[in-house]
Amino acid sequence: MRFGFALLAAVVLPALSLAQVAVRGETVYTMAGAPIPNGVVLIRDGKIERVGPASQVAIPANYRTLSAKVVTPGLVDAHTVVGLSGYLNIPQDQDQVERSAPMQPELRAIDGYNAQEPLIEWVRGFGVTTMHTGHGPGILMSGQTMVVKTTGKTVDDAVIKPLAMVAMTLGNGARESGGKSPGTRSKAAAMLRGELIKAQEYNRKVEKAEKGKESARDLHLEILGRVVKGEVPLLVTVNRSSDILTAIRIGKEFNVRMVLDGAAEAYEVLDQIKASGYPVIVHPTMERSYGDEENLSFETASKLKAAGIPFALQSGFEGYVPKTRVILFEAALAAANGLSREDALRSITIDAAKIIGEDQRVGSLEAGKDGDIAMYDGDPFEYTSHCTGVVVNGQVASEAKR
Amino acid sequence: MRRIAVLSLCACASLWAQSRSIAFTGARVIPIAGPEIPSGVVVVQNGRILAVGPVGSTPIPNDAQKVDTTGKVIMPGLVDSHSHIGGPEGGDSSAPLQPEARVLDSVNVRAASIRKAQAGGITTSNVMSGSGHLLSGQTLYLKLRDGNTIDDLLIHNDDGSIAGGIKMANGTNSRRATGPFPGTRAKSAALARELFIKAIEYRDKIKQAGSDASKMPARDLRLEALLDVLDGKRTVQFHSHRQDDLMTALRLAKEFNFKIVLHHATDGWMVADEIAKAGAPCSVIVIDSPGGKIETKDLKFETAMVLDKAGVLVGFHTDDPITDSRLFIRSAAIAVRAGMPREKALQAMTINNAKILSLDKHVGSLEPGKDADLVVFSGDPLSVYTHVLETWVEGKKVFDRSKPEDRLYAVGGRGASHDDGEFNWEEEEGN
Numbered sequence: 081m082r083f084g085f086a087l088l089a090a091v092v093l094p095a096l097s098l099a100q101v102a103v104r105g106e107t108v109y110t111m112a113g114a115p116i117p118n119g120v121v122l123i124r125d126g127k128i129e130r131v132g133p134a135s136q137v138a139i140p141a142n143y144r145t146l147s148a149k150v151v152t153p154g155l156v157d158a159h160t161v162v163g164l165s166g167y168l169n170i171p172q173d174q175d176q177v178e179r180s181a182p183m184q185p186e187l188r189a190i191d192g193y194n195a196q197e198p199l200i201e202w203v204r205g206f207g208v209t210t211m212h213t214g215h216g217p218g219i220l221m222s223g224q225t226m227v228v229k230t231t232g233k234t235v236d237d238a239v240i241k242p243l244a245m246v247a248m249t250l251g252n253g254a255r256e257s258g259g260k261s262p263g264t265r266s267k268a269a270a271m272l273r274g275e276l277i278k279a280q281e282y283n284r285k286v287e288k289a290e291k292g293k294e295s296a297r298d299l300h301l302e303i304l305g306r307v308v309k310g311e312v313p314l315l316v317t318v319n320r321s322s323d324i325l326t327a328i329r330i331g332k333e334f335n336v337r338m339v340l341d342g343a344a345e346a347y348e349v350l351d352q353i354k355a356s357g358y359p360v361i362v363h364p365t366m367e368r369s370y371g372d373e374e375n376l377s378f379e380t381a382s383k384l385k386a387a388g389i390p391f392a393l394q395s396g397f398e399g400y401v402p403k404t405r406v407i408l409f410e411a412a413l414a415a416a417n418g419l420s421r422e423d424a425l426r427s428i429t430i431d432a433a434k435i436i437g438e439d440q441r442v443g444s445l446e447a448g449k450d451g452d453i454a455m456y457d458g459d460p461f462e463y464t465s466h467c468t469g470v471v472v473n474g475q476v477a478s479e480a481k482r
Numbered sequence: 483m484r485r486i487a488v489l490s491l492c493a494c495a496s497l498w499a500q501s502r503s504i505a506f507t508g509a510r511v512i513p514i515a516g517p518e519i520p521s522g523v524v525v526v527q528n529g530r531i532l533a534v535g536p537v538g539s540t541p542i543p544n545d546a547q548k549v550d551t552t553g554k555v556i557m558p559g560l561v562d563s564h565s566h567i568g569g570p571e572g573g574d575s576s577a578p579l580q581p582e583a584r585v586l587d588s589v590n591v592r593a594a595s596i597r598k599a600q601a602g603g604i605t606t607s608n609v610m611s612g613s614g615h616l617l618s619g620q621t622l623y624l625k626l627r628d629g630n631t632i633d634d635l636l637i638h639n640d641d642g643s644i645a646g647g648i649k650m651a652n653g654t655n656s657r658r659a660t661g662p663f664p665g666t667r668a669k670s671a672a673l674a675r676e677l678f679i680k681a682i683e684y685r686d687k688i689k690q691a692g693s694d695a696s697k698m699p700a701r702d703l704r705l706e707a708l709l710d711v712l713d714g715k716r717t718v719q720f721h722s723h724r725q726d727d728l729m730t731a732l733r734l735a736k737e738f739n740f741k742i743v744l745h746h747a748t749d750g751w752m753v754a755d756e757i758a759k760a761g762a763p764c765s766v767i768v769i770d771s772p773g774g775k776i777e778t779k780d781l782k783f784e785t786a787m788v789l790d791k792a793g794v795l796v797g798f799h800t801d802d803p804i805t806d807s808r809l810f811i812r813s814a815a816i817a818v819r820a821g822m823p824r825e826k827a828l829q830a831m832t833i834n835n836a837k838i839l840s841l842d843k844h845v846g847s848l849e850p851g852k853d854a855d856l857v858v859f860s861g862d863p864l865s866v867y868t869h870v871l872e873t874w875v876e877g878k879k880v881f882d883r884s885k886p887e888d889r890l891y892a893v894g895g896r897g898a899s900h901d902d903g904e905f906n907w908e909e910e911e912g913n
Contacts (some may be wrong), residue, residue: 167773198779202771348896366770368803369899377894401774401804409770412866413809417893463815463866 105151123451154209154452176216187223189214207454279304382418412461508552526854559605559855561835564799572611572619583619603857754792
């Protein structure tokens, strides 16, 4: 199917799909070395061909040239629900959490992604070209996440990694009511541990099964089996410092890969987080301070940086307005609260790409990587600057001033 | 205990402040009432502004306490025309129109949200009940003084009454599937009209009774609250998003001749000329993305700019906790990003909101005689890197970023959101 579309595009729309693009910037932030004054990025067949100062990189005559004051890699949103949690916020467009059972890791993000959701175009207009999106917080284990580009008519066009992580929540957010479990933090931890033990047993059974005598496939244990094998990380939304320690405790017990998400009170358990080796996708800087997040701080990102803990920023999940946050604005506020501008930009480009495992492909401007670029008419973080253009996979996706 | 100590300290400081003037010198002053002064002086005394002008040509009393604000920027205290700080409540779920419910009877002055608003440079705030009712109650215009009880924060009108408006709403927040609440837009309008007609009859009965106590109708708290609305003394602060709902709100205002301010006005960009023609001000919210509910799907950053261009008086609001009071100035900055002239955007944070609350004689600009409410910024107010350093209300410092206990509210951390309760959007929606 994908091959078919690509072939069709190549035959019918050669001018569009094969257009070569050059982007000039008064300052080019490559995120792979020092910023380049008066720099040029050449993109050929969707991939970055060359990056360097204009004095050294000549723009071939058949390349379309775009110019901007500031050029950065396309922004990478390390965690969002855009595409699954629709902007109308009506039951019919909310596909980020299924409430029929507390743990459903078998739910795939690709089966819930609406590539034509208006919020995708909205965030792309501010420079976002890659999103780690999928099932959201709000239930013990909601389902899978994936990585997409912010273009494409269908999920098949957009997706670059159909399975990224398994999303879960610890703390108040996982609490069910009306006699439904988990009703307490201890019960949530026990349920999670019980399920991971089942997955270990499932793996053993599969390994031992003789040919022709395999047991029936179990979608639920199949994915959890991959989690306990360390193939698929758990993305754990967890904010209270005590809950962060619970997440780490269980992660170590089962020797799984884990990403701590939200982490509002991370500043109280920095040593333990650092020792765990788990990276953090910290809550949006402007997140509301209620519930488990009541003690959040504008300065958490800068404290994680100072502690040497790998982290990224995110747009997160919103149940009301704004239906999505914009990582450009969230990083800007972190830059105003103790994080250097460069580190703030890293948290929504290369550092985000590393945490979602896509840094070989996106997050910096280097030859061989995807042709994903954001352009700005000033300091990208200033409220009064604008994003003036976005390139995704070498295609100009937006030239509107936003 | 700590709070009491602070208060008694303030009481001493106030006696002292009354006897001695304070001169802020060297800052770039944005008086709103006139052009920016690159190196200015603001002198305050007895809680009022004494003088504003350039360094050198502005007289400073000899005994004035001098505050060097060189390199900083001073603006009038920000005015928020729509907020929910202090956990205000209005009507309950028993009826869709409850004009008798007063925000006055519900605000917790110890809530962290009030401290955070001070940390955002907000000195005057219209604290409102929610939009889950067609009419949820009487709003309260507050001065964000350091107070021990709600009485310490009140503003009194010339006739001694407590300043505030009436909160109304239309569209989807105020409709519910059950109980006495409306299920459609037409029913919403009909219920509001019925109440206003009753209020007019009540007013006429009182008028006819004149000084004859025997003919006076029995007191009716619901209708009594609308008397000030009918004679234009109390403004209706009207929540409305969709273009047709905005027009419905204006239709009601015209029929019953009440003063109206349209709040949120998400689709205002579609009907800007009509709003301008009706002479209704708009209190606009700046939200980072469209949607979150159907009636805000067409949200644009350009709304304030378009309304202003059409000649509408535009203010901004936080709708705290919908947006963060500490980042209120961001509303103006994002509007400038979308094309609103800088000067207009700063007016929308200050004097325009003062007009929206009918408090422009006292607040909203730095002019001699007005309240000494001001914000000291670390740099240009529209830059993301700028912080509010100090907030002053009536000549008293209520926020100082250099103090750890104040800084906690400015940046967050453990304890920074005590007493704020839960954010419940379903309640806001009236579900």
